[in-house]
Amino acid sequence: MHAKQYIQDLLQRALWQEGLEWPEKASVEPPREEEHGDMASNAALVLASSMGQKPRDLAQTLQEHIAGDPYLDRVEVAGPGFLNFFFKPEFWHQVLSDVFEQGSGFGASSAGEGERVLVEYVSANPTGPLHIGHGRGAAVGDSLARILRFTGHKVDTEYYVNDSGRQVQLLGRSILLRYKELCGEHADPLPQDCYQGEYIRDLARELFDLRGNELLYLDQERAEAECAEFGLKRILEQIRSDLREFGAEHAIWFRESSITEEGGVEGTLESLQQQGLVYESEGALWFASTRYGDDKDRVLRKSDGELTYFAADIAYHADKLARGYDRLINVWGADHHGYVPRMQAAVQALGRNRDDLQLLLVQMVNLLRDGEYVSMSTRAGEFVTLAEVCREVGTDAARFIFLSHKSDSHLDFDLDLVKKQNMDNPVYYVQYAHARICSVFKKARERGYIGEEELPSALGGLEAKEELDLLKRLDRFSEMLQGAARTLSPHHLSFYLRDLAGAFHSYYNKYPVLIPDDEERELCRARLTLLSGIAQVLRNGLSLLGVRAPETM
RNA sequence: GCGCCAGUAGCUCAGUAGGAUAGAGCAACGGCCUUCUAAGCCGUAGGCCGGAGGUUCAAAUCCUCCCUGGCGCGCCA
Numbered sequence: 001m002h003a004k005q006y007i008q009d010l011l012q013r014a015l016w017q018e019g020l021e022w023p024e025k026a027s028v029e030p031p032r033e034e035e036h037g038d039m040a041s042n043a044a045l046v047l048a049s050s051m052g053q054k055p056r057d058l059a060q061t062l063q064e065h066i067a068g069d070p071y072l073d074r075v076e077v078a079g080p081g082f083l084n085f086f087f088k089p090e091f092w093h094q095v096l097s098d099v100f101e102q103g104s105g106f107g108a109s110s111a112g113e114g115e116r117v118l119v120e121y122v123s124a125n126p127t128g129p130l131h132i133g134h135g136r137g138a139a140v141g142d143s144l145a146r147i148l149r150f151t152g153h154k155v156d157t158e159y160y161v162n163d164s165g166r167q168v169q170l171l172g173r174s175i176l177l178r179y180k181e182l183c184g185e186h187a188d189p190l191p192q193d194c195y196q197g198e199y200i201r202d203l204a205r206e207l208f209d210l211r212g213n214e215l216l217y218l219d220q221e222r223a224e225a226e227c228a229e230f231g232l233k234r235i236l237e238q239i240r241s242d243l244r245e246f247g248a249e250h251a252i253w254f255r256e257s258s259i260t261e262e263g264g265v266e267g268t269l270e271s272l273q274q275q276g277l278v279y280e281s282e283g284a285l286w287f288a289s290t291r292y293g294d295d296k297d298r299v300l301r302k303s304d305g306e307l308t309y310f311a312a313d314i315a316y317h318a319d320k321l322a323r324g325y326d327r328l329i330n331v332w333g334a335d336h337h338g339y340v341p342r343m344q345a346a347v348q349a350l351g352r353n354r355d356d357l358q359l360l361l362v363q364m365v366n367l368l369r370d371g372e373y374v375s376m377s378t379r380a381g382e383f384v385t386l387a388e389v390c391r392e393v394g395t396d397a398a399r400f401i402f403l404s405h406k407s408d409s410h411l412d413f414d415l416d417l418v419k420k421q422n423m424d425n426p427v428y429y430v431q432y433a434h435a436r437i438c439s440v441f442k443k444a445r446e447r448g449y450i451g452e453e454e455l456p457s458a459l460g461g462l463e464a465k466e467e468l469d470l471l472k473r474l475d476r477f478s479e480m481l482q483g484a485a486r487t488l489s490p491h492h493l494s495f496y497l498r499d500l501a502g503a504f505h506s507y508y509n510k511y512p513v514l515i516p517d518d519e520e521r522e523l524c525r526a527r528l529t530l531l532s533g534i535a536q537v538l539r540n541g542l543s544l545l546g547v548r549a550p551e552t553m
Numbered sequence: 554g555c556g557c558c559a560g561u562a563g564c565u566c567a568g569u570a571g572g573a574u575a576g577a578g579c580a581a582c583g584g585c586c587u588u589c590u591a592a593g594c595c596g597u598a599g600g601c602c603g604g605a606g607g608u609u610c611a612a613a614u615c616c617u618c619c620c621u622g623g624c625g626c627g628c629c630a
Contacts, residue, residue: 025570033573042572045610055610079573080610125630167630284628295556295626302628309630337557338625363558364624405566408558410623412565417579421592424565424579428592440589447589487569495567498577509585509594516588553592 003475004028006071007039007085014065015043023047030476037076037084038472044081055081092471093459099474099533100455107477107540112153112485118320119145121331122243122250123160126235127171128197130242131376131383132413133333133365138386139402139546140362141331142248143490146544151485156325158252160316163232164260165309170194171235172228176215178204179227183213197383203231242387246395247546259315265307268315269300277349287314292345292354314346317357321347327356329488334361334408360488362407368414393418396547400427403545404494426498430538431550433501437535438551440513441528449514449524456532458525466507467530473500474537481544490545497541504534 001009007028015022023046031040044059051058059077066075071091076084099106121141124134141157149155162168174194178201181187190196207215207230215223243249259265269285272278277288283303287310290297300311320328328347332339340359347357367374367384376383390398397418404426405411417424444450462471477496484492513527539549 027570027572029572031573032575036573040573042611045572049610082573162630165630170630282628286628299628304628306628308628334558335624340557361558409566410559414565417565422579425592426578429578432590432592436590436593443589483569489569491567495577498567502577505593506595508589509591512589514589553590 002478003030003039003087003091003472004479006091007041010066010069011041011043011062011083014062017065018061020047023050030472031082031084036078036082037086039085039087040078041083041085042081044077044083048081059083089463089468092468092475093462095471095475096459096529096533099536100457103536104540104543106536107481108150108152109478109482110152111482112148112151114152114154116154116156116324116326117148117329118156118158118323118325118327119148119329119331120158120160120320121145122239122248123162124239125162125167126232126239127167127195128235128383129199130239130386132367132386132389133376135246135386135389135398136365136402136407136411137331137333137362138243138246138248139399140360140407140490142246143399143403143493143545144329144331144360144485144488146546147481147485147490147493150544151482153485156252157250158254158320159250161236161253161255163255164257165312168228168232169224171231172224172226174200175204175207175227175231176224179207179215182208183216185216199235200231203234206234242385242390245390246386247399254316254319256312256316259319260307260312264319265311265315268318269311271318272314272349275349287311287342287346287349289342289345289349292348294341294345298342310342313343314350317343317346318350321350321352321356327358329358329360331360331362334363337361358488360407363410365402365411365413368412368416370416389413389415396431397425397427399546400430400494401425403490404498406489406491426494427547428553429505430497430501430542431548432553433504434535434538434542434549435551435553436508437504437531437538440531441535444514444524444528447514449521450528456525456529458522458529461523461526462530464511466503466510467527470500470503470507470530470534473503474533477537477541493541493544497538497545500534500537500541504531 008022011028012022023043026041026043026046028039028041028043031037044062045055047053048055048058056077059081062083063075063077066072071088073086073088075086078084102108119141122130122134122138124130130138145155145157170193174190174196177187177190177194182204207227215226218226269278272287277291278300279286279288284299285301286297287300288297298310299308300314301307317328330343337359340361343359344354344357348354367376374384392415401413401418402411419425421428441450445452450456462468480492480496484490511527513524513531515521515524542549
């Protein structure tokens with residue numbers, strides 16, 4: 001059992017003996033200061049004020065109930081009324097048994113209670129290649145999905161493909177114009193609302209190689225449509241392969257057209273209408289989103305008869321909910337934050353709680369090269385693609401950087417920094433820790449300190465402060481993941497791994513593991529056991545970030 | 554004008570169920586490789602947690618106001 005749970009149970013029993021309930025606001029946490037023990041609780045502080053008692057007196061009463069626990073070295077009342085718990089080393093040793101029993105499942109939990117969650121992420125318009133900003137969304141969405149799965153949620157991942165509407169039409173028009181250039185027609189500069197990127201020329205060239213100039217003989221609308229279809233297909237293929245390369249694979253690719261073409265939007269509008277949430281004004285159809293806290297009502301159908309993007313989005317989310325998910329998580333670029341209230345209003349209008357849709361907003365990424373910001377705009381065709389960045393710095397490094405920042409703060413992605421192989425670039429630091437351990441094991445087997453296939457199992461002898469500290473870190477792994485899942489914050493995992501790697505590197509430099517002296521064989525095997533446990537947790541953690549754990553570097 | 558996010562060491566950032574003396578990396582300075590990977594380790598220095606009030610045993614964390622930066626506020630997608 002993990003330390004925190006153990007103490008919580010202990011305290012709860014002590015409270016019952018006093019006829020008290022565990023207070024909502026009480027906590028059990030590893031304190032910052034070493035002198036405050038392995039775990040500390042403020043339970044007495046929280047309870048005393050409402051009981052008219054002195055916190056320290058109550059703490060002392062609880063302390064007396066707990067005294068004599070076999071795994072505890074001692075319990076102290078401290079400061080204004082904290083209870084500080086000190087474990088015996090044997091308690092920490094059992095963490096390693098758990099690691100070996102559970103292996104790649106160590107750290108997993110059932111905290112999510114099987115909740116069905118759909119994580120939608122990236123969902124970039126298929127009108128151009130993924131750029132670096134999408135990479136951040138991909139890393140966050142993918143890692144979050146993995147963490148949620150690991151913490152007992154039932155997770156699907158989805159990419160919403162905006163394959164209809166005006167932007168696709170513009171894609172077709174852009175390609176067609178470039179295509180006509182290739183056919184020798186006079187080339188005006190592309191209209192401003194067209195996609196200007198070089199990739200449009202590539203698509204036009206490819207189309208020309210396939211079809212010759214036969215598109216010239218189609219009427220404009222038909223030709224644009226064929227260009228759009230072709231471009232969409234190619235770009236989507238590219239997006240899929242970029243994401244696969246990046247280690248983020250969506251289970252479901254949901255096409256907007258599957259809703260718009262099957263009348264899904266109409267159906268959803270009707271159901272809103274039946275609830276009296278829809279009205280006509282100025283020739284347009286409106287959704288009364290202000291009823292659910294939005295700033296103003298939103299148009300569903302414009303006065304020209306066209307449905308808005310928002311209308312399709314409501315239908316899309318209705319579809320998601322109808323598929324049986326308990327909770328929807330959308331990973332969005334923060335520039336869409338203005339869209340959040342109306343979307344949550346929609347979810348409420350669909351008969352669900354506001355929080356059944358959570359929006360994880362990922363702030364923008366500024367790309368830095370040679371100390372200068374690189375400006376980016378999809379439409380103007382100025383951007384650095386995700387694929388280029390991955391080729392330049394490697395997917396492991398890119399993912400780790402993205403996942404080392406909380407998503408609601410801006411991120412300066414410094415290409416020169418990420419290419420460095422030192423602590424500027426923490427991914428190597430963590431990977432290096434894993435490779436080092438693997439290397440020690442290789443040597444240990446060569447020297448016969450341990451059998452070729454044998455997993456170490458010795459647990460005694462690990463009593464140095466640093467050793468116990470490492471064990472405590474392993475003990476916290478599972479709880480940390482639950483926190484990351486609860487707050488939708490994969491970056492907590494990155495920081496945990498960096499700290500764990502740091503503690504290991506430090507230990508490694510101070511204590512020899514492969515001790516030649518035969519009389520120290522047991523200690524050597526105990527330390528190998530510890531290292532093996534650390535390596536397992538590094539592997540488990542890195543795998544949740546979608547980063548490799550190499551055996552050599 | 555309104556709204557969202559951010560403001561913590563020189564730089565990049567952690568710190569979200571309010572906890573005890575605010576952390577890490579980089580950069581700076583000084584040390585550690587004939588022994589397990591120096592992509593590493595040890596040490597020194599570095600702070601009015603944007604500002605001002607408030608809530609309480611306790612605030613970087615919660616509330617109010619203000620300052621600065623980014624983003625967003627369409628019958629666009």
